[in-house]
Amino acid sequence: MPLKYPTTSRTLLDRIASGDEISWNEFYDRYGGIVRALARYRGLNEAEADDVCQQVMLQFFKQSKTFRFDPGVARFRTYFGRIVRGRIANVYRDRKEIPVEQVETEPEEDRMQALFLDEWRKLVLREAERELKVRVAPETFQAYELYAVQNRPVKKVAAYLGCSENQVYQAKKRCFAMMREILLRMNEQDPELQLELARYGI
Amino acid sequence: MAYKSGEKLCGCTLLEKCGAGAYGEVWLAEDVLGARVAVKIIGACGRCSERELAGLKNYRDCNHPNLLKIRFVEITESRIACVMDAADDLNGGKGPYLPDTLTNRLERAGRLESKEILAMLEGLLAGLEELHRNGLVHRDIKPDNILWVNGRPTLADAGLIALEGKGSLVGTPGFMSPKLLAGRGAADASDDFYALGKVIYCALTGLPVGEYPSIPENMTISVDAVLGRAFREACKQPVRTSEEFRSLLSGAALPDRRRALTRKVWLFAGGAAALLLLSAAFLLTLPKKAETLRYVNSLPPDSPEALEIDRQLAEAKKKLAESQKKMQEDFDRFNSRKSRNLNEMQRDAAALFRRRGLLPGDGKFTARLLDYEILTQDRILGLLMRDTRNPRLRPTDEALPPGADGLHSKSAQGLYGMFLSSAYGDFDGGAVEVRRAFWRGRSGTAEEIQRQMLETDPLMQALALDLLIREKANAVIEAGAFRPGDKKELGGLFRLRRGLLDSEPMAFPDSLFAESSPTI
Numbered sequence: 203m204p205l206k207y208p209t210t211s212r213t214l215l216d217r218i219a220s221g222d223e224i225s226w227n228e229f230y231d232r233y234g235g236i237v238r239a240l241a242r243y244r245g246l247n248e249a250e251a252d253d254v255c256q257q258v259m260l261q262f263f264k265q266s267k268t269f270r271f272d273p274g275v276a277r278f279r280t281y282f283g284r285i286v287r288g289r290i291a292n293v294y295r296d297r298k299e300i301p302v303e304q305v306e307t308e309p310e311e312d313r314m315q316a317l318f319l320d321e322w323r324k325l326v327l328r329e330a331e332r333e334l335k336v337r338v339a340p341e342t343f344q345a346y347e348l349y350a351v352q353n354r355p356v357k358k359v360a361a362y363l364g365c366s367e368n369q370v371y372q373a374k375k376r377c378f379a380m381m382r383e384i385l386l387r388m389n390e391q392d393p394e395l396q397l398e399l400a401r402y403g404i
Numbered sequence: 405m406a407y408k409s410g411e412k413l414c415g416c417t418l419l420e421k422c423g424a425g426a427y428g429e430v431w432l433a434e435d436v437l438g439a440r441v442a443v444k445i446i447g448a449c450g451r452c453s454e455r456e457l458a459g460l461k462n463y464r465d466c467n468h469p470n471l472l473k474i475r476f477v478e479i480t481e482s483r484i485a486c487v488m489d490a491a492d493d494l495n496g497g498k499g500p501y502l503p504d505t506l507t508n509r510l511e512r513a514g515r516l517e518s519k520e521i522l523a524m525l526e527g528l529l530a531g532l533e534e535l536h537r538n539g540l541v542h543r544d545i546k547p548d549n550i551l552w553v554n555g556r557p558t559l560a561d562a563g564l565i566a567l568e569g570k571g572s573l574v575g576t577p578g579f580m581s582p583k584l585l586a587g588r589g590a591a592d593a594s595d596d597f598y599a600l601g602k603v604i605y606c607a608l609t610g611l612p613v614g615e616y617p618s619i620p621e622n623m624t625i626s627v628d629a630v631l632g633r634a635f636r637e638a639c640k641q642p643v644r645t646s647e648e649f650r651s652l653l654s655g656a657a658l659p660d661r662r663r664a665l666t667r668k669v670w671l672f673a674g675g676a677a678a679l680l681l682l683s684a685a686f687l688l689t690l691p692k693k694a695e696t697l698r699y700v701n702s703l704p705p706d707s708p709e710a711l712e713i714d715r716q717l718a719e720a721k722k723k724l725a726e727s728q729k730k731m732q733e734d735f736d737r738f739n740s741r742k743s744r745n746l747n748e749m750q751r752d753a754a755a756l757f758r759r760r761g762l763l764p765g766d767g768k769f770t771a772r773l774l775d776y777e778i779l780t781q782d783r784i785l786g787l788l789m790r791d792t793r794n795p796r797l798r799p800t801d802e803a804l805p806p807g808a809d810g811l812h813s814k815s816a817q818g819l820y821g822m823f824l825s826s827a828y829g830d831f832d833g834g835a836v837e838v839r840r841a842f843w844r845g846r847s848g849t850a851e852e853i854q855r856q857m858l859e860t861d862p863l864m865q866a867l868a869l870d871l872l873i874r875e876k877a878n879a880v881i882e883a884g885a886f887r888p889g890d891k892k893e894l895g896g897l898f899r900l901r902r903g904l905l906d907s908e909p910m911a912f913p914d915s916l917f918a919e920s921s922p923t924i
Contacts, residue, residue: 340617340636352621362625364633 236321237286243317244290254289261285283318323395330384345373378402414478414485416443422503432501442490447483462540463562470531472560491551506547515610518628527557529646536593541568543591545599546579547606568592578613594642597649601638604631630655
């Protein structure tokens with residue numbers, strides 16, 4: 203994926219005028235993967251999957267130039283999923299190859315739902331890590347990431363960060379506690395997600 | 405306006421478009437002698453072109469091999485065209501021109517070797533030194549604006565260059581320091597070094613700046629420990645000079661300025677919380693803001709109503725003193741703990757305030773409100789000082805600005821006057837000038853004036869937003885709960901306000917809470 207650097211921000215009034223609370227690029231980077239995964243699962247080719255992705259994004263930006271939502275909220279997930287499925291069905295209708303009814307059989311629909319939920323979990327976990335990043339000091343996050351996520355030897359991590367091994371353990375402990383708190387909150391908001399907490403000590 | 409290949413501009417022939425930014429396009433071109441140059445074309449869009457021109461004027465006296473040379477500038481009604489040295493061709497002439505920028509290098513190579521990064525930084529630091537020596541700040545250091553010209557790392561894009569400590573909030577998200585984003589003062593040299601720290605991060609990890617501080621799984625951390633530490637330090641606390649930055653690159657650490665800062669922040673927090681309590685207590689005694697101004701102003705000092713207000717306020721002050729004492733204990737306890745960052749501090753403060761019942765709602769709102777209050781306590785002071793019975797606060801007739809009679813009462817006029825001088829007394833030209841500028845040609849109700857202000861310059865926008873935020877926040881405090889839409893509205897107002905604050909917050913006067921305070 204090419205590197206995307208944000209563009210120079212404009213003045214306040216320019217920003218209000220264009221209403222770019224969250225940009226197309228941000229939306230695409232964050233949620234495009236889910237849309238394309240579902241489209242490909244339904245047998246669409248790359249070009250069709252990209253097309254569906256664009257249509258979904260357009261649908262969200264149609265109401266307002268500003269887009270905001272909380273991925274932890276179940277209502278939004280349902281709404282998002284419905285739009286994606288609708289756009290995929292449109293592609294089938296346009297193809298006129300397979301009747302839509304045949305594609306949307308019940309077991310198939312269940313499998314699709316399971317896949318969607320799985321992709322959504324990944325998204326929510328990424329969001330949780332983003333929140334963690336904001337909440338802890340950079341070195342604390344790096345200690346957690348290098349030691350607990352990437353499983354690098356504690357000695358190397360401590361040497362890289364210029365701290366003691368004990369501080370690395372402490373950082374991991376604190377980050378785990380925060381991740382637990384974030385994920386518990388997300389599970390509470392969207393019980394169907396059932397995010398895995400065992401990894402973080404529950 | 406669309407430009408085409410082969411078109412003549414500033415005596416140069418445009419060859420191919422090689423970039424487009426927020427304000428314009430950059431073309432590779434050939435001058436009359438056949439040398440390759442870059443032409444940046446900025447459309448005349450009011451502020452953008454004004455800012456670009458101001459940046460170029462500021463940049464005029466800087467001449468350094470690591471700062472991109474501007475050869476010629478042409479201004480017409482529709483555009484500003486700027487002829488500059490062209491970046492080297494990353495394709496080496498084989499294929500279309502690809503400017504040798506850090507962004508393009510990273511896209512091609514993934515990430516840079518430590519040696520290459522250090523060589524780049526040496527050049528950039530030398531360029532920055534020249535800028536800072538001239539009292540200027542770049543304000544937009546990022547991989548897009550780092551070029552190699554004749555093999556030399558060069559800092560490009562003079563468009564946002566401003567005098568140190570002046571100018572509004574501009575830059576690129578991710579590369580702007582938390583200080584700038586929080587509106588705690590205009591850009592200075594330390595903000596350029598902060599951005600440079602983020603540039604090291606991008607170059608070293610190959611990740612976009614939004615991923616900071618993540619480290620890619622395939623990066624060998626033992627090799628890049630010094631640079632890793634350098635970017636963390638540069639982004640953690642302000643680096644003031646290029647010498648300090650160079651010492652980071654040699655593996656040294658900066659002196660720890662965080663403890664001192666912590667105490668300062670908490671003293672601000674204490675003051676802000678106290679102010680909130682007092683303002684809430686004050687508002688509870690008054691039914692409507694606009695009405696109140698008229699009402700208080702017309703009361704005889706010894707009337708039963710005035711005495712009742714005095715009594716209620718004395719009670720509020722007493723509660724405030726108790727609360728301050730408890731809070732000081734909490735702050736002392738807090739200060740005795742180590743290794744805390746601002747986010748944690750905000751969260752703890754939010755929890756603390758909730759326990760005390762000082763503020764309603766969730767932690768997020770409280771933390772943001774707290775943050776805001778720390779920054780704008782001087783403005784709150786203006787709102788508290790609304791009683792014009794105090795001769796010290798009452799504006800004299802000469803001080804009353806022309807056109808002020810559209811406001812509700814003399815109290816309101818006095819409030820605005822006080823507000824302006826307390827908030828912007830340290831601004832260019834002094835409070836009197838600001839006050840005059842504010843009143844010139846304005847009339848109507850306070851709401852109409854606020855609307856007018858929102859359409860004028862950032863200073864006035866900031867002031868108008870302060871008033872709106874205070875009004876809204878106080879309404880929430882008064883109601884004891886958020887109503888639908890409150891959070892959204894306040895969140896939006898906070899974001900807008902943070903994008904505007906240029907001046908440093910003023911010191912909080914302890915005398916405000918003294919028994920002999922002339923506030924009421």
